[in-house]
Amino acid sequence: MSAFQNFKRAGHSPTLFAAFLYFAFSCCIWVLNGALAPFISEAYGLTPAQKGLMLSIPIMAGALMRFPLGLLSQYIGRKNATLVEMGMITIAMLYGYFMVKSYDDMLAMGVLLGIAGASFGVALSLGSGWFPPQYKGLAMGLVGAGNVGTAVSVLVAPPLAQAYGWQTVYAFAACAILVPMIVMIVFAKEPPDVDSHASMREHVACLFEKDGWAFSLIYGVTFGGFIGLTTFLPTYYYDQFGVSKVQAGQLTMLAAFMGAAVRVIGGALSDRWGGVNVLTLVLVAVAVCLVGVGFSSGSLVLTTLLLIACFAALGAGNGALFQLVPLRWPAATAVAGSMIGEIGALGGGLVPNLMGMSKQHAGTYAWGFVVFAVLAVLMLGVMRVMQIRWTRTWAEKGGRARRAAAAAQDADPVHYQRV
Numbered sequence: 001m002s003a004f005q006n007f008k009r010a011g012h013s014p015t016l017f018a019a020f021l022y023f024a025f026s027c028c029i030w031v032l033n034g035a036l037a038p039f040i041s042e043a044y045g046l047t048p049a050q051k052g053l054m055l056s057i058p059i060m061a062g063a064l065m066r067f068p069l070g071l072l073s074q075y076i077g078r079k080n081a082t083l084v085e086m087g088m089i090t091i092a093m094l095y096g097y098f099m100v101k102s103y104d105d106m107l108a109m110g111v112l113l114g115i116a117g118a119s120f121g122v123a124l125s126l127g128s129g130w131f132p133p134q135y136k137g138l139a140m141g142l143v144g145a146g147n148v149g150t151a152v153s154v155l156v157a158p159p160l161a162q163a164y165g166w167q168t169v170y171a172f173a174a175c176a177i178l179v180p181m182i183v184m185i186v187f188a189k190e191p192p193d194v195d196s197h198a199s200m201r202e203h204v205a206c207l208f209e210k211d212g213w214a215f216s217l218i219y220g221v222t223f224g225g226f227i228g229l230t231t232f233l234p235t236y237y238y239d240q241f242g243v244s245k246v247q248a249g250q251l252t253m254l255a256a257f258m259g260a261a262v263r264v265i266g267g268a269l270s271d272r273w274g275g276v277n278v279l280t281l282v283l284v285a286v287a288v289c290l291v292g293v294g295f296s297s298g299s300l301v302l303t304t305l306l307l308i309a310c311f312a313a314l315g316a317g318n319g320a321l322f323q324l325v326p327l328r329w330p331a332a333t334a335v336a337g338s339m340i341g342e343i344g345a346l347g348g349g350l351v352p353n354l355m356g357m358s359k360q361h362a363g364t365y366a367w368g369f370v371v372f373a374v375l376a377v378l379m380l381g382v383m384r385v386m387q388i389r390w391t392r393t394w395a396e397k398g399g400r401a402r403r404a405a406a407a408a409q410d411a412d413p414v415h416y417q418r419v
Contacts, residue, residue, distance in 0.1 A: 007138060011130035016142060018188035019127030021180040022082050023146030026119035028153040029089060029173050033058055033110055034231030034352075035157035035252075038238045038245040039166040044103045048239075052356020054103075055231045056349040057110030062117015063345035070121040070338025077190045078126040085122075086181045088115050093177070096170030117227075117345065121338025124322060129191025129333070133401040134271060137323030141267020144318055148260035150230045151253045158234075158249040193333070211328055212336065214386045215321060216343035218279065218379045222317035224347025225286065225310075225372060230256045232352045233307070236365060241300045251304055259311035259318075266319025274398025275324040276387045282317035283380040286310055287373040294369030320399075327401055328394055347375075 033040065034055050041051055073081035092112035100109050127143035128136045160169050230252060237248035270278045289310035296302040322337065329336035351372065358368035391397050 007131075007135050010132055010135050011128075011139060012189055012191070014187040015130060015189050015191070016127045016139060018180070018184045019082075019123045019143045020146050021183050022086070023119055023123035023127075023143055024149035024152070025146075025177055025180045026085075026089070026116040026123070027147055027149030029093070029116040029149075029177065030058060030062055030113055031150045031153050031227070031231050032157060032169065032173060033106070033113060034234055035154040035249055036161055036166045036169060037231075037235045038248060039158070039161050040106060041235070043166070044106070046103065048356045048359040050103065050356075051235055052232075052352040052354075054106055054110060055235070055352035055356075056228075057107055058113035058117060059227055059231060059352075060346055060349035061111045061114020063114075063342045063349060065114055065118035066121055066338040066342035066345065067335070069118040070125075070335045070341075073122045073125070073338075074332070074335055078122050078129070079184060079188045079190050081122050082119070082126065082184055082188075083181060085115060085119060086177050086184070089177050090174050092116075093170045093174035097167055097174065100167060100170075118338075120341040120345070121335070124337050125333045126188065126191065128326065129193045130189075133327060133330070136326045136401075137267040137271035137275070137319065138264070139267075140322045140326070141264040141319040144263045144267070144322060145260050147226065147263060147315070147318070148257060150227070151256035151260060154230065154234055154249040154256060155253040158246045162246060193331070211386070211390070212339060213343075214382055215325065215328075215340045217347075218283075218383055219318075219321055219340050219344025220347025221286065221372075221376045221379045222279075222282065222314050222321060223341070223344050224349075225290075225351065225376075226256075226259050226314040226318060226348070227345060228348035228351025229307070229311070229314075230259075231348070232355050235352075236355070239359075240297055240365065241303075243300075251300075254304065255307040255311040258308050259315035262312045262315035263319040266316030267323050268319075269316070270320040270323035270399065271401070274396070274400040275320040276383065276390070276395075276399030278320035278323075279317055279383060279399075280380065282313045282320060283376045283383070285313035286317070287376040287380075289313065290369045290373035290376065294366035294373070297364070297366060324390075324395065324399055327399075328390075 069081055069085060092115050095112055096109050100106060124140045124143050128139035131139040157169050160172060233252040234248040237243050237251050266278060289306050292306045293303055296306060325337050326333045354371060355365050355368040359365050396402050
């Protein structure tokens, strides 16, 4: 308990809470089409490939919007950037309620849902910006636990759709986003960890470095797997096991909630043991679980247990990777986080498409799970090669924060971020 009190005193808790709430509501809205997919599919008579495309568009659109929002936040401030985004989300939800009339309209709505998916890098940087290096993993883990919004979405949206109609859920979302907007205005405070004298080239330096691309590819497995599977699983449960639309959402919620909750643990463990060490265990566990899910499609119970374990590993991996980001790019965490989040989330966009194509052409979803497991193993190999240089330059063995850097941050946080 005293350790957590020390953590709270080290930063600005109201900003941390505002960032968490903003990210949670954004995640909830981002995956709405996945939560509503059984209703939408029934309304428009979609094929497996059409379902996959519909579910992948919000993920890819959100991924592509992350970097521009992160870059904007470097110039107008992260708090202001969140308010701009939430205003745009409100407009997008009203479009969904009043204007969606066909499958093509649904694809356009998927692009607009991507606005909510852009929140990631800004939310994590805003929430962790007041904290020194030795606490950034935990701070980012707490904000990143806003992924729980995906679990809330798949749990709440289907009953609302059943009671009021699936398009009305967009109207509820337009009202709900006002809550984090008010909290952000009242409680959040812009952190001091940005170098206002940095050039555009310095802000986007991560785009031109191998480390940025390595982080992005690894994140494509951890977060890409999390958001892609969360979006796809209501359809999978409904099609594969014949459960009701509401039950499909409830089963997905079990896995998604686990992934969101364990993200905090992943960040805290990475502060203690190192992000590289935690990610090694994560990628092995993900690969094993995904293969198991692919070949346990005859058992609802076994599939659900394996998915819960898989999501726990994915959540820990998300927390672990973003423990490393502020250590590598201390003065441009929002931009670096947004870039990594953007490219990484594109991996999530592949998941529904991969599953839909596997079902349509091979008659089973199994090979989609297997292919994603192979990608996890490949990323494990990439990380183990890259970490040799990481631990010689900007991190201690295993991926922990260097003690000298932590001491410098404690002494002068603004100067540390500039150098």
